[in-house]
Amino acid sequence: MRPTLRLGTIAGIPVGVHWSALAIMLLLGHGLATGVLPLGAPGGAPVAYWVVAVAVTVLFLGSLLAHELCHAVVARHFGVGVRRITLWLLGGVAELESEPPHARADLLVALAGPAASFGVAVVFGVLAAGVYLVGLWALAWVALAWLALVNAVLAVFNLLPGAPLDGGRVLRAAVWWWRGDRAVAQRVAAFAGMVVSLLLVLCGTLQVVYLHSVGGLWLVLLGWFLLFAAQAEQTDFQLRTAMAGLTVADAMTAPPVCGYVSQRISDFVALARQHRPADAYPVLDPDGNAAGLVTLSALARATPQQRAEQTLRDVRVPPDRLVVLAPDVPLADAARQIMAGRLPALVVVGGVLVGLVGTADLARAVDMNSLRGD
Numbered sequence: 196m197r198p199t200l201r202l203g204t205i206a207g208i209p210v211g212v213h214w215s216a217l218a219i220m221l222l223l224g225h226g227l228a229t230g231v232l233p234l235g236a237p238g239g240a241p242v243a244y245w246v247v248a249v250a251v252t253v254l255f256l257g258s259l260l261a262h263e264l265c266h267a268v269v270a271r272h273f274g275v276g277v278r279r280i281t282l283w284l285l286g287g288v289a290e291l292e293s294e295p296p297h298a299r300a301d302l303l304v305a306l307a308g309p310a311a312s313f314g315v316a317v318v319f320g321v322l323a324a325g326v327y328l329v330g331l332w333a334l335a336w337v338a339l340a341w342l343a344l345v346n347a348v349l350a351v352f353n354l355l356p357g358a359p360l361d362g363g364r365v366l367r368a369a370v371w372w373w374r375g376d377r378a379v380a381q382r383v384a385a386f387a388g389m390v391v392s393l394l395l396v397l398c399g400t401l402q403v404v405y406l407h408s409v410g411g412l413w414l415v416l417l418g419w420f421l422l423f424a425a426q427a428e429q430t431d432f433q434l435r436t437a438m439a440g441l442t443v444a445d446a447m448t449a450p451p452v453c454g455y456v457s458q459r460i461s462d463f464v465a466l467a468r469q470h471r472p473a474d475a476y477p478v479l480d481p482d483g484n485a486a487g488l489v490t491l492s493a494l495a496r497a498t499p500q501q502r503a504e505q506t507l508r509d510v511r512v513p514p515d516r517l518v519v520l521a522p523d524v525p526l527a528d529a530a531r532q533i534m535a536g537r538l539p540a541l542v543v544v545g546g547v548l549v550g551l552v553g554t555a556d557l558a559r560a561v562d563m564n565s566l567r568g569d
């Protein structure tokens with residue numbers, strides 16, 4: 196997730212906010228100012244409710260940040276780099292650069308977030324009790340008590356035992372430790388994640404249908420998101436396992452023939468017909484640098500007149516609309532981009548084309564990788 200607004204760095208970790216977090220802030224602020232606060236501490240001025248609601252919303256985002264920061268700091272302690280922390284619609288994400296090295300690290304990184312949320316809940320709870328006992332401003336203790344409750348709920352919810360929630364990571368670490376097999380642990384956590392997500396969708400739906408509560412929609416949304424996230428995480432893990440140790444150079448293939456931007460289409464077609472057919476051919480500029488691809492279907496679509504009059508420049512797909520990779524990029528990192536692209540990726544060194552990688556090349560590289568032990 197790319198943050199829309201960078202807030203700065205905390206403990207060397209870039210922290211940002213995605214635009215969707217704004218939706219949460221508005222919903223939350225409105226709910227607090229017009230619902231929770233007037234109910235908890237009636238008789239106040241609307242302006243006071245709004246001021247406290249804004250403060251509570253900011254403190255709530257701060258609590259989410261504390262949760263993610265604790266994941267990040269513990270991950271770094273175990274030598275796992277942290278790319279960034281982003282707050283968004285459904286909470287926060289700390290993006291780790293790699294997987295924790297062993298089951299104990301996996302467990303402690305996972306537990307750090309909920310532990311932080313519990314800690315924050317206790318602090319707000321003690322403050323709320325203090326303000327209440329002293330008999331100060333009722334609005335203040337209601338706001339503090341709400342923050343304590345929400346952080347406690349956040350900690351418990353995150354401990355639900357299914358990936359990608361923290362509880363799913365705890366489950367993964369436990370199975371990893373017990374069976375000594377990271378892959379089995381990942382599968383168990385992903386499956387549990389799908390079960391938890393579907394239960395959330397079911398609970399939300401029942402809440403909407405039987406209790407006519409709009410809050411149920413939130414649960415449905417969250418469940419759907421978690422379901423997709425659990426599946427994506429499983430696919431990602433399978434890709435990483437299958438492509439372990441491979442780079443783009445291991446998968447790329449040499450095109451049967453290349454064209455030039457100034458080459459007439461008919462001349463290139465005559466040349467291409469002498470080689471094995473390909474779905475797409477690289478196009479080079481006069482200096483031999485990569486200048487895009489021309490697809491077989493684009494060549495076929497051109498009329499006889501166009502083929503006689505136009506050059507490959509007119510029918511090529513330029514490099515800025517293609518995936519361009521260096522040969523030393525880990526294949527697992529490149530795979531998503533290649534699979535999302537309709538055309539093969541260009542593999543380029545200093546502007547010079549050295550090969551192409553398409554989805555068929557990925558499949559071949561994975562198969563060859565699994566034969567490596569023989």
Ligand SMILES: [Zn+2]
Pocket residue numbers: 262263266308309353361
């Ligand atoms: Zn967490």
